[in-house]
Amino acid sequence: MDFLFLGIGIAAAGYFIGEGLKNFKNPEAKGVMDKLDDEDLYELIKEKDIYYHIGVSKEDAKELIKEHPDIPHIVLNGTVYYPKSKLKQWLSNLGE
Template structure:
């Protein structure tokens, strides 16, 4: 009986948090939620050239051909090594098929 009341109270507290967060952003639908703020780190994260195929989800050879065919892929060079900004690469891939 004691554990069930504990879990019920935790559930009510969590529900209250999410309802309060929703009401806080009621008049501002473009406000960032808790989950969006967790993804903010992607904006400044860099992917090494050797690891970009993991992010794209294709083989290493296919990634090399994609990079050779599309010179406009967003990248930066630091100390002779090529890095790809994760957020810009994601947006570039979404616009690639259009």
């Protein structure tokens, strides 16, 4: 069993070293975590799921939407969607 964990560790180390060497001469290149952050730019959240992404209860999310109709959103075929990146930015500006 110890050899299994050793093998997994060596494989993981090889992967991360290989990723680092790919961008050795290009330090401005995006890393794995940066690529994951870019996916948030285009992700849309349905109105019924917004509570999960902002970390409040369903009732609190409904009240927030009711009190703040200026939350950035779009409507497609009668369904309200919130762009994830704009929602994060709006929430960070709300406390100021």
